[in-house]
Amino acid sequence: MIKKLSILAMLALLLAACGTTSQDSGGTATNQATAVEAVEVTEQPTQGGDEAVVDDVSAEVDLDLGFSMVPGVDFFSDILMSPVAEWNCSGTASGNTSDADGDGIATDATYNVTCSKSFDFAGITAPVDVTRQGSLTVRDQDDNDPTSGYYAKGDYTYSYTMLGQDISFVRSFERNWQGNASEGYSFDHSHTWAWSVAGEEHKVVHTHSGSYMPDDPQNPFASGELSETGSYEHYLDGLPQMKVAEKAELHLNNNCSPTADSGTVEFDVNNDGTYDKTIEFTGCGEYQVQ
Numbered sequence: 001m002i003k004k005l006s007i008l009a010m011l012a013l014l015l016a017a018c019g020t021t022s023q024d025s026g027g028t029a030t031n032q033a034t035a036v037e038a039v040e041v042t043e044q045p046t047q048g049g050d051e052a053v054v055d056d057v058s059a060e061v062d063l064d065l066g067f068s069m070v071p072g073v074d075f076f077s078d079i080l081m082s083p084v085a086e087w088n089c090s091g092t093a094s095g096n097t098s099d100a101d102g103d104g105i106a107t108d109a110t111y112n113v114t115c116s117k118s119f120d121f122a123g124i125t126a127p128v129d130v131t132r133q134g135s136l137t138v139r140d141q142d143d144n145d146p147t148s149g150y151y152a153k154g155d156y157t158y159s160y161t162m163l164g165q166d167i168s169f170v171r172s173f174e175r176n177w178q179g180n181a182s183e184g185y186s187f188d189h190s191h192t193w194a195w196s197v198a199g200e201e202h203k204v205v206h207t208h209s210g211s212y213m214p215d216d217p218q219n220p221f222a223s224g225e226l227s228e229t230g231s232y233e234h235y236l237d238g239l240p241q242m243k244v245a246e247k248a249e250l251h252l253n254n255n256c257s258p259t260a261d262s263g264t265v266e267f268d269v270n271n272d273g274t275y276d277k278t279i280e281f282t283g284c285g286e287y288q289v290q
């Protein structure tokens, strides 16, 4: 079965991968950031800026950017997008896990994280067991400011077996947030998924960078101005297949769904310098696709 997914749907998959976790982790003393806390903080959708907005939009409209996915991905996305509270995560820590400001970001620590869950599909009697395993390095840019930026680097392998097929994905990301809630933030992100199907190696890379200025420093991710540019790239056996450029100028608002009330997200589908598709917000959660 071949299902065509937009690259934004893929992005939704990325962000929903492990949004929240529970259970114990390495480091349990007061003022020590735990592995699970680190996973939670570095998976916060708001930290991804426009990604949460385009995820929501793509869920409502079939915003097809021409990116063809491969068999198995749709099954896998179903698993990852299931309620993440069902994941059972644990981890061990090394380095300096002290967390003086209590924001969940250690001074400078590396965690080995293992998460698992069982997933039921209709028509399949045995539950599907899924694991998420890998390492996460985090560094607080200022361990005396709970609103400071952070650096994070993660490498995870998601794997499952279903109907006799073993499928795994490798996900890598690097995030660098600088600044704080009163001065505003600048950020650089790269996010890569790689997988192998039918002897072909696929890789999707999303990079973007920009700035975010909170409306209220006391509640920095409730609303604010986002400005960013980036691109999505698909590689097959190491060779570039397509590239979509994107840019966004948005006023994010978490009271809205999708989480913006003005501004635009634009896509250059052919990467030829002309932006072909535009999502324009006309009000709280209200938008038009052009």
Ligand SMILES: [Ca+2]
Binding pocket: 098, 099, 100, 101, 102, 103, 104, 105, 106, 107, 140, 142, 143
């Ligand atoms: Ca901290």
Ligand SMILES: [Ca+2]
Binding pocket: 101, 103, 105, 140, 141, 142, 143, 144, 145, 146, 147, 148, 149
């Ligand atoms: Ca901090």
